[in-house]
Structure formats: structure tokens, C-alpha cells
Amino acid sequence: MLAVNGIDVYYGESRVLTHVGLSVADGQVVCVMGRNGVGKTTLLKTIMGLLVPRRGAVEFRGRNITRRPPYERARLGIGYVPQGREIFPGLTVRDNLTLGARRKQPAPERLDYVLALFPALGGMLGKRGGDLSGGQQQQLAIARALIADPALLLLDEPTEGIQPSIVDEIAEVLQRIKREGRRSILLVEQYLEFARSICDRFYVMDKGVVALEGERQTFDVDRVSALLSV
Ligand SMILES: Nc1ncnc2c1ncn2[C@@H]1O[C@H](COP(=O)(O)OP(=O)(O)OP(=O)(O)O)[C@@H](O)[C@H]1O
């Protein structure tokens, strides 16, 4: 599904990712962990095309997409939920979803699908995004990405700063997507338990490199927490 091969990514002259590689198979949930500032968001932005690597390549469903702009990647089937959610505060919930659908109106079956995943949003379609709680905004951001029916969903710290009850709801939705088996998820997550409960494969980054990776069975809580502790 997705293969990131040896990418180096810079901001100006400062190198933030060094030879980072990662792969996500069909239907898999893959987690990326790591302390603040190690380059997790930079990695997702490079996969989405918001940053272009100086070396290395990004392949999606067998195509080299390294130089493709973000809108083409979205069209090819990559959905992105950015860190901090970035919903449009002045637009209604419905209009935020319509933007995610990238057409004049979301197809009714797509709208039904995301409202079945996040029933609370159904009662808020006319509300302004900015009037939702942080947790509701996060759910809206995930729904906005899912409404385009992506084959790969990129999620950047969806539980950050969210109340525990909504974290549980988001975990349930991700488990449900996993059971459906129709899409892959690449999840950046700092909460170790959340990541461990859902991942098929994991990566731990440290200062711009992959420091540890493996299948779920090899997830060693002590080793991972050592890399996450400051
Ligand atoms: N636009 C930018 N210009 C210059 N440096 C940047 C920029 N964005 C991020 N950085 C730097 O790149 C490094 C990696 O940042 P990145 O946001 O990818 O980390 P992160 O792992 O997502 O951190 P966090 O857990 O805080 O979200 C950090 O040192 C950060 O200061």
C-alpha cells in the first residue's frame, strides 16, 4: 500500500529526517511513536506531499508519488488528519465535511457512513466548527478525511488534548475501520497503550531516524517507553 524508502527531509538547510523508511500493508494499522520534535509530523507531511524529500521516495499502491502534489495524492486515495485538526472554524460541520468530500455535496452514502461512525456529528451539521469542543473537532477532522473514502488514512496525534471519553470513541472507530479491512491506517500517537492496542506494526522515531520497528508481537513496552521518555 505505502512504502517510504530512505527519505531525507529538510527545512531550509536543517535536516529533520535522515534515511527514514516505513511500510504499510493493505488493511494494516501502523503506528509511529516518538518524543516531541523527532519528526513525526514531518514524516506525515512528506507522505501527503506537503513537503518534498531531498533523497528517497514515497510509493503508494505501486506508483512513485514523490513529486506528486497533495491534491493528487488525495485523489489517489490518501486521507490526512493533521495535528491540531485544522477544521474551518467559521464553516458549519456540514460544510467542513463537504470540503473533505471535494465535490458540491457529499454523496449521501458517504455522509451516512461517517455519521454512523460519529453519531454525535449528525446533530451538529448546522453548527459552526469553531463552536465544537476539541474532541468533537477531532471527530469532525477524522470524518472529513473519511468522507472521501481513502485507502490510506494518515492520523497525526488524534488523541492529543482530547478528553478520555472521546479518546475511547476514537479508538473504537479506528478498531471498526480495522475490522472492515478496507483501508490502512498510519497513526502517529504518543500514548503507548493506545498505539499498542491497535497497531499491527510499529515504528519509534528518535531525532529524525527510525530507532526501533517491528510487528505487534515484538512490541516491548520497556524498550519503547525508554525511547519515549525524556
Ligand atoms: N516549518 C518548520 N521550519 C523549520 N523547522 C521545523 C518546521 N516544522 C518543524 N520543524 C522542526 O523539525 C523538527 C521535527 O518537527 P516535527 O513537527 O516533525 O516533530 P514531531 O515529532 O511531530 O513533534 P510533536 O510530537 O511535537 O508533534 C523539530 O525540531 C521542529 O522544530
Ligand SMILES: [Mg+2]
Ligand atoms: Mg507532530
